[in-house]
Amino acid sequence: xxxxxxxxxxxxxxxxxxxxxxxxxxxxxxxxxxxxxxxxxxxxxxxxxxxxxxxxxxxxxxxxxxxxxxxxxxxxxxxxxxxxxxxxxxxxxxxxxxxxxxxxxxxxxxxxxxxxxxxxxxxxxxxxxxxxxxxxxxxxxxxxxxxxxxxxxxxxxxxxxxxxxxxxxxxxxxxxxxxxxxxxxxxxxxxxxxxxxx
Amino acid sequence: xxxxxxxxxxxxxxxxxxxxxxxxxxxxxxxxxxxxxxxxxxxxxxxxxxxxxxxxxxxxxxxxxxxxxxxxxxxxxxxxxxxxxxxxxxxxxxxxxxxxxxxxxxxxxxxxxxxxxxxxxxxxxxxxxxxxxxxxxxxxxxxxxxxxxxxxxxxxxxxxxxxxxxxxxxxxxxxxxxxxxxxxxxxxxxxxxxxxxxxxxxxxxxxxxxxxxxxxxxxxxxxxxxxxxxxxxxxxxxxxxxxxxxxxxxxxxxxxxxxxxxxxxxxxxxxxxxxxxxxxxxxxxxxxxxxxxxxxxxxxxxxxxxxxxxxxxxxxxxxxxxxxxxxxxxxxxxxxxxxxxxxxxxxxxxxxxxxxxxxxxxxxxxxxxxxxxxxxxxxxxxxxxxxxxxxxxxxxxxxxxxxxxxxxxxxxxxxxxxxxxxxxxxxxxxxxxxxxxxxxxxxxxxxxxxxxxxxxxxxxxxxxxxxxxxxxxxx
Numbered sequence: 001x002x003x004x005x006x007x008x009x010x011x012x013x014x015x016x017x018x019x020x021x022x023x024x025x026x027x028x029x030x031x032x033x034x035x036x037x038x039x040x041x042x043x044x045x046x047x048x049x050x051x052x053x054x055x056x057x058x059x060x061x062x063x064x065x066x067x068x069x070x071x072x073x074x075x076x077x078x079x080x081x082x083x084x085x086x087x088x089x090x091x092x093x094x095x096x097x098x099x100x101x102x103x104x105x106x107x108x109x110x111x112x113x114x115x116x117x118x119x120x121x122x123x124x125x126x127x128x129x130x131x132x133x134x135x136x137x138x139x140x141x142x143x144x145x146x147x148x149x150x151x152x153x154x155x156x157x158x159x160x161x162x163x164x165x166x167x168x169x170x171x172x173x174x175x176x177x178x179x180x181x182x183x184x185x186x187x188x189x190x191x192x193x194x195x196x197x198x
Numbered sequence: 199x200x201x202x203x204x205x206x207x208x209x210x211x212x213x214x215x216x217x218x219x220x221x222x223x224x225x226x227x228x229x230x231x232x233x234x235x236x237x238x239x240x241x242x243x244x245x246x247x248x249x250x251x252x253x254x255x256x257x258x259x260x261x262x263x264x265x266x267x268x269x270x271x272x273x274x275x276x277x278x279x280x281x282x283x284x285x286x287x288x289x290x291x292x293x294x295x296x297x298x299x300x301x302x303x304x305x306x307x308x309x310x311x312x313x314x315x316x317x318x319x320x321x322x323x324x325x326x327x328x329x330x331x332x333x334x335x336x337x338x339x340x341x342x343x344x345x346x347x348x349x350x351x352x353x354x355x356x357x358x359x360x361x362x363x364x365x366x367x368x369x370x371x372x373x374x375x376x377x378x379x380x381x382x383x384x385x386x387x388x389x390x391x392x393x394x395x396x397x398x399x400x401x402x403x404x405x406x407x408x409x410x411x412x413x414x415x416x417x418x419x420x421x422x423x424x425x426x427x428x429x430x431x432x433x434x435x436x437x438x439x440x441x442x443x444x445x446x447x448x449x450x451x452x453x454x455x456x457x458x459x460x461x462x463x464x465x466x467x468x469x470x471x472x473x474x475x476x477x478x479x480x481x482x483x484x485x486x487x488x489x490x491x492x493x494x495x496x497x498x499x500x501x502x503x504x505x506x507x508x509x510x511x512x513x514x515x516x517x518x519x520x521x522x523x524x525x526x527x528x529x530x531x532x533x534x535x536x537x538x539x540x541x542x543x544x545x546x547x548x549x550x551x552x553x554x555x556x557x558x559x560x561x562x563x564x565x566x567x568x569x570x571x572x573x574x575x576x577x578x579x580x581x582x583x584x585x586x587x588x589x590x591x592x593x594x595x596x597x598x599x600x601x602x603x604x605x606x607x608x609x610x611x612x613x614x615x616x617x618x619x620x621x622x623x624x625x626x627x628x629x630x631x632x633x634x635x636x637x638x639x640x641x642x643x644x645x646x647x648x649x650x651x652x653x654x655x656x657x658x659x660x661x662x663x664x665x666x667x668x669x670x671x672x673x
Contacts, residue, residue, distance in 0.1 A: 001204075002298070003298040003299060003300045003304060004286075004298040006204060006298075006300050007282075007298050007300055007456065007505070007507045007511065008279050008282065008283070009204030010204055010205065010206045010207065010507065010511035011206075011278050011279050011282075011456070011511055011514060012204075012279055013204055013205060013206060013511075013515070014206045014511050014512075014514035014515035014520075015275075015276065015278070015279075015514065019276040019277070020272065020275075020276045021276070022269055022272045022273040022276055023269065024266055024269040024270050024273055025262070025265050025266055025269060026266060027259075027262050027265075027266075028259040028262035028263045028266055028468070028471075029258070029259050029262075030467070043481065047480075047481075047484075095412055095446065096412070099412070112482075114481065115474075115481040115482035116481060116482065117482045122493070122496055128495065128496040128497075129441065129444075129445045129487075129496055129497055130445050130446065130496075130497075133438065133441050133442065133445055133446075151467050151470050151471050152464070152467035155463070155464055155466050155467040155470070156464065156467075160425065160428040160430045160463045160488070160490060161292070161428065161430075161490045162490075162493075163487075163488070163489050163490075163493050163496055163497060164486075164487070164488040164489075165441065165485065165486070165487055165488075166470075166482065166485065166486035166487075166488075167484065167485060168480070168481070168482035168483065168484050168485075169484050170484070171436070171437055171438040171484055171485070172436050172437070172484045173350050173400055173436050173437045174246075174366075174367065174436060174478045174480075175349070175350040175351035175354070175367055175369060175436075175437075176350070176374055176377060176396040176399060176400070177238075177241060177242050177245065177373060177374060177396070178242040178243075178245045178246045178249075178367060178370065178478075179245060179396065180478075180480070181396040181397050181400050182397070183397055183400055183401065183404070184350060184400045184403060184404055184436070184437035184438055184439070185348075185403075185404055185407065185408075185411070185437050185438035185439045185441075185442055186437065186438025186441060186484070186485060187438075
């Protein structure tokens with residue numbers, strides 16, 4: 001008998017001939033709620049992200065990266081990039097090349113107001129997961145129409161088959177005396193550029 | 199009871215970390231004698247209770263979410279065979295390979311062989327309760343493979359040649375200056391000027407592990423959730439070590455208890471709200487990674503999922519006890535438990551400490567192998583109130599106390615009491631005799647065995663000067 005059949009047999013034995021019939025109550029908040037961008041900013045800042053509300057995306061990125069060098073995913077709109085900042089496009093860069101960059105710019109798939117979370121889904125304007133992981137600075141450009149109020153709305157918008165990364169603030173740990181301390185293995189600096197129309 | 203193949207089985211002895219070296223009362227006494235440990239625990243649990251309480255108060259539908267989470271887990275258990283088959287089908291369709299491990303030995307063998315097949319000598323690990331439970335690190339080391347723990351607290355434990363003492367924060371028993379000392383002593387290449395400032399300690403771990411992340415080709419992880427109808431796995435973490443392990447290597451091996459499956463994609467909306475607020479007291483943890491099989495050009499190109507029983511089916515067979523399998527490993531019950539706050543996690547002997555450990559460990563091993571754990575509680579019920587999926591831990595504790603072996607003398611004493619209470623004259627004489635109990639001395643230390651065992655942690659009540667019957671007669 002394979003271990004698969006053994007385990008499934010044990011489970012059926014444990015449950016008996018009439019397993020319980022269970023209804024799941026769904027009376028928690030699920031529906032769409034109004035999006036409060038001010039609250040999103042407050043929640044992002046509370047977990048130590050830096051937020052820029054601008055209409056001039058290249059200008060904001062220029063201000064953040066200074067004289068540094070960027071990596072960007074292949075589908076990032078080039079209009080977002082300041083003309084005088086050097087960048088490499090990820091067309092299969094090595095981990096060392098990505099890690100050597102001073103920062104990465106990506107778009108996002110969804111953002112959640114209530115929790116101050118952005119979600120990346122590896123679309124061409126966000127790139128492979130490694131891209132937003134190794135550089136110490138992650139700049140994420142967000143459109144207001146990508147923002148939802150709550151976690152259930154975000155889950156409903158996402159495509160489960162894609163690699164997803166939910167990000168709430170820069171890398172942190174609670175492992176020393178259970179206080180949140182920013183800055184372990186992921187990017188220690190997270191900047192959100194919230195692109196508002198002028 | 200006759201046994202046949204397919205009968206739910208307990209976790210085997212001699213492997214893994216579900217059984218302690220000594221019973222809880224003895225281990226607790228050692229822990230209680232360490233004032234530094236008690237200070238560290240009190241500080242940490244007080245901090246987390248405050249944080250968690252504040253973010254839970256922000257959510258107006260917390261109770262509705264708890265009810266949904268509880269029902270989702272009950273639904274999962276009732277439909278476990280179909281959900282696991284569906285998960286296997288979806289993971290396989292997405293390019294993953296699913297393995298089934300009946301117990302710790304089989305899981306260790308599967309993972310060791312998978313690592314051997316890659317030819318690598320080292321694996322990076324994301325913090326995982328399942329791999330601690332089965333003693334995977336010891337099995338890998340025995341096979342000449344070096345496991346590197348990458349979670350900060352796990353690293354502190356591993357470098358300190360220590361044991362984890364908390365589900366979420368395995369080094370909760372260490373304060374910042376102890377962590378600094380461990381790093382200075384054990385971390386190769388550490389800056390000797392390292393201070394005990396937490397951001398500096400975190401920075402030291404970052405520098406130490408960076409090269410290992412970039413050069414290791416195999417990672418081992420656990421999983422917080424596995425979605426049956428999509429085949430998606432989820433790991434919830436803070437530091438980014440999880441993202442490193444789940445993204446950089448060529449091969450990813452995930453070891454997951456069979457109870458971690460979640461029926462469908464939208465169900466994540468419940469657990470992703472419950473878990474961070476109940477565990478680290480955050481609205482959302484810094485990073486959650488989700489992956490479905492293999493994605494060409496992104497992340498590990500070889501993915502193995504090991505589904506682990508190791509006693510879980512035995513837990514499932516108990517209609518009262520099976521809700522212990524609903525646990526999402528948030529550790530809220532540890533942080534509110536007056537017993538855990540004083541003894542810490544090591545006293546429980548198992549990788550699952552605190553209230554949930556006191557109900558889970560004895561059921562995974564069989565009560566006889568952890569017979570003292572159901573008594574490691576005052577039954578105050580704080581754990582039940584704190585549990586985000588409403589596991590009724592006090593009821594399971596009482597249920598397990600009834601299953602634990604009781605001394606034969608206890609039965610004899612109860613029979614004698616019943617006999618006496620059935621006979622009014624005998625009862626009256628017994629009442630008078632009680633007045634002489636003062637002769638036994640303070641706390642009844644003069645009681646003969648086995649009654650002196652009972653009196654070791656209890657005070658004998660003072661007998662009243664006059665019984666009700668005497669008072670009634672003399673009215």
